[in-house]
Amino acid sequence: MQVTKQFSKIIKTKTAVKKIISALLKYGIPIAISVGLAWFLSKNVDWGAIKVSLRNDVNYWWFLPVIVVSVFSHIFRALRWRLQLRTIDVHPSTSALVNSIFGTYFVNLLFPRLGEVWRSGYIANREKASFTQVLGSMVGDRLSDTVTVALLTLVTFFIAQDKFVKFFDQRGDGSGSLFTSWLFWLLVAMGVLGVLAIVWIFHSKSENKVISKLRLIIRNFWDGFAAIGKMDGKWMFLLYTVLIWGCYFMQLYLASFAFSCTKDLGVVAILVLFVLSSIGMAVPSNGGLGPWQFAIIFGLSLYGVGSSTPPYDPQASAFAWLVWGVQTCLLIVLGIYAFISMAIDRKRIAHGKTVIKTQSKGEGMSI
Secondary structure, X not given: OHHHHHHHHHHHHHHHHHHHHHHHHHHHHHHHHHHHHHHHHHHOOOHHHHHXXXXXXXXXHHHHHHHHHHHHHHHHHHHHHHHHHHHOOOOXXXXXXXHHHHHHHHHHHHOOOHHHHHHHHHHHHHHOOOHHHHHHHHHHXXXXXXXXXXXXXXHHHHHOHHHHHHHHHHOOOOOOOHHHOHHHHHHHHHHHHXXXXXXXXXXXXXXXXXXXXXXXXXXXXXXXXXXXXXXXXXXXXXXXXXXXXXXXXXHHHHHHOOEOOOOOOOHHHHHHHHHHHHHHHHOOOOOOOOHHHHHHHHHXXXXXXXXXXXXXXXXXXXXXXXXHHHHHHHHHHHHHHHHHHHHHHHHHHHOOOOOOOOOOOOOOOOO
8 A cells, every 4th residue: 555655656746747847848948048049149239339229220100000010910810710710610709819819929928839829728718619629720820820931931042042142152151052052952851851751750650659749740730731721711811821921021121111221121131031030930939039139130141231140230139129129019018908808808798798609619718
C-alpha cells in the first residue's frame, strides 16, 4: 500500500514538472525572445538621436489613416471567420466576432498564440457550440494566413532579388546573381526536402509518437485547407483574405509617408519591409516585440536607410519603434473596448435582450 502511494506521488510530481516545462516553453521562451531582442536593439542605438528624429522627422497626421485601416483589417478578419463558422452552423453576431478579434490580439500581447484559443472559447461559450469545432474553424483561418505569407514571400523575393543579391555580395557570397547564389540553392534544397518529409509523414504508417503527432498536425492542416475549398462563399473568403492583407500592407505603406527617411522608398521597398515584418511576427514573442523591429531595420538597410549591423541608424530605429508602438497602443485600446463590450453583451443575453441564433449544442468553454 505504501509503495502504491509513493508511486502515485512520483506520477503526480512528473505530471506537475511536465506542466511547468510546457508553460515555460509556451510563455517563457516568447518573453525571453522579446526581452532579449528589445534589449539588444536598445543597447545598440542612440536614443537621444531617436528622440530628435521623432521630434523633427515625423508627420504624425499620417497615423490617423493607419489606425483607420488597421481597424478595418480586424473587421475583415471577423467577417472572414464568420464564413467558416457558418459551415458548422454557428451564427454569432458581427459585433461578437469583431470583439473576439480585438480581444485575440490583446491577449496575444500578454500570452503569445493564446489569443486564438481564447477567441474560439469565447465564441463557443457565447453560442453554446462545440469548442472543438470552433477551434477547428480557426485552424483553417490561420492556415490561409500562412499560405498568404508564403506566397507573398516568394513573389517579393523575386521582385526584389537585386537588393538581396547585393546584400549577400556584401557579406562575401560574391555570386552576383540570385540563381548562382549557394544560399538560394540551399534554401531550395531545404524546401524540397521539407516537402518530401511532409509527404512521407502524411503517408507513413509508423506508430512512433513524434511521427504520429506530426502526422495528426499535417492532417488537421490539410483538412482545414480542404474545408475552405468546399465551403459556401469561398470566393468571399478569398476576397476577405485579399482585403485583410491589403490592409496590413497599407498600414505600413501609409506609415512610410510619415518619415522623411522612408517617404520616397516606393511600393516594392515597402513590400519587402512588409514581408520581412510578417515573417518576424511568426517568431514567438509578445506582440512582435523585438523580431518585428529587427526585421524592419534589416529591410530598411537593404534600401540604404541605416545598417543591418550595430550600431543601428536612429531614423530606421525610430520608424520601427514608432510604427510598432502605435499599432500596439491601438490593440490595447481595442482590447479594452472589446472586453467592456463583451461584458455588456453578456448582460443583454442574460436578460433576454440579445437572442443567440446558433442552434448547435456542444461543450461550450467558459471564459
